[in-house]
Amino acid sequence: MSSTERPGLTGGADPAERAGWGEHPPRMGFFTDTSVCIGCKACEVACKEWNTVPEDGLELTGMSFDNTIGLSASTWRHVAFIEQQAPVGVPALPTLPAVPGQAAGIRGGLSGPAVPGPDGVDGAMRWLMSSDVCKHCSEAGCLDVCPTGALMRTEFGTVVVQDDVCNGCGYCVPACPFGVIGRRADDGGAHKCTLCYDRLGVGMEPACAKACPTDSIQFGPLDELRERARARVNDLVEAGHPEAQLYLEGADNGIGGAGAFFLLLDEPEVYGLPPDPVVPTRSLPRMWKHAGLAAAGVGAMVLTAFLGSRTDVR
């Protein structure tokens, strides 16, 4: 069986159920529609404030408006900024349909007047913005490899770290195919987005989604979000944006589906996302098989060493 077809050890269509939750709420998650992100970073601030995430460096990077750099133990929302020369004739992004309680007519994908590009092609400057977050994978590498049980699957299908259990082994850090989770130097523990587990428990939406002024970050039951995302990407393609694509919205990827998925206007790697992420644990049965064979090999090597060595004992 191919390793990419095999269901993961802790994933599956309903991760909460597989984790042993009996009756549980529907799987909740994020749909981040980057086409309406305006780069205000309210999500970053709201996340830090609500979750009391400590400061993690105040430096200027020169990476457009991004001085946050990336997700880490102390950054659970990260807004990426990409400045591009848009191809000639790319139309303005269509407005979102009006959402109750929100002003209609929000348009993302800021574009300016046509200017000559550096390669001699005329085109408007295009500014891509995207708020990145933990993907809460159906097959979560961090959760799979955690040796203490500190990382757990919640009844909402999300993945959280129990800080009072984590012993800071750091295994989750390289096990994440997205580079989300990190270890803090000061407290030695691993930390990441909890999808505001505390707020979910009392029926509130996560702080970042609550703070997002354009509904670029949408929170809700994953099934609903997927429907909405498919409609939105169709609208964009029809409006002349064939590059619009959904990232991780289905279950047919190397992480068995995500609790947080995205609508992107360029390839994932442009936003710092892996183009074809696969949870490392998918190959684990094969790895254990090779480790077993190699262990038997140690026995065989010792046996070989002793065969015919009888004569030296005097």
Next chain:
Amino acid sequence: MSTSQPGPAPARGTNRGPAQSNGGRHARQGQRQGRRGSGRGEQFMVPRAEFRSYYGRPVIKEPVWKEPDVPAYLFFGGLAGASSVLAAAAQLTGRPGLARAAKAAALGGISISTVALINDLGRPARFHHMLRVFKLSSPMSVGSWILSAYGPAAGAAALSDFTGILPAAGAAATAGAALLGPAVTTYTAVLLCDTAVPAWHEAHREMPYVFAGSAASAAGGFALLAAPAREAEPARRLAIVGAAVELTAKKLLERRLQSRAEPYQTGRAGALLRAGEIVTFCGLAGAGLSRRSRAGSAVSGLALLAASALTRFGIFEAGRISARYPEYTIVPQRERKQAREAEAGAAGRSGRP
């Protein structure tokens, strides 16, 4: 970020070489280049793949595991595990001196290995949390349980031998340690490979054999150094076989990974692994030629120990490098995705009526 990513990381906001930001549509394009040519003079025949990234930033996180803690944990664990098998075989075939030396290596090795592992934890006082659960999906959990059974067995075997008390229990402990020892040598390979670190994960097929060979070579090397000369012949053979297995497995690894083996061939990791190879060859030759020389045997054994350690440090460093630069993550994934899409496209066309 600065507080959560200890260890060397690329300077903030700096692109490594080719990722210019000219504001163009392909602003974040880069090329695989930079560390090429600093290898052993080999030229890679694969075309340089273009890739795009976010300001040259890594996609995955570099392991936070420290040097020398984790490579030392790998090396000493391997030395211990293989030594326990050697000790049992020596005891069974009536070589008490060899058995004692190997038991000492097992106890010393596993002690240092465990201390290094605990010292690497972010919260060392909670090391016992490793034994809260047993998870087959976590090589570190499996390894912790193996260690918690193996460590006491290796300790009891050695202490009984040194003191002469409870010989029956000592024999049982020797047998137990010998049964668990091989697992101690190879689970660490799975531990490294079960990560998103490209150089480690892509090498998961060969890594356990590299570790097994490296461990056998180290155990044989230590016994050559410490055991009485008249009992050392099996240790010599083990060292030679182990070194040969390690070298072969590493060659197979590099051949299968082709251009993706670059992290193992260039930079500091490449230097460590090349040095390891050279020292292995010296140790191999020395072990083969020094049958009548006590000093020659000891030097050969020392060389093989050093070679095994160099291998572990080199493999560890290669993984860190492959995590640090985005092309190692992006290019294979992009190629895989495009191949899959091409295949789906071809299937779709042929399926049309």
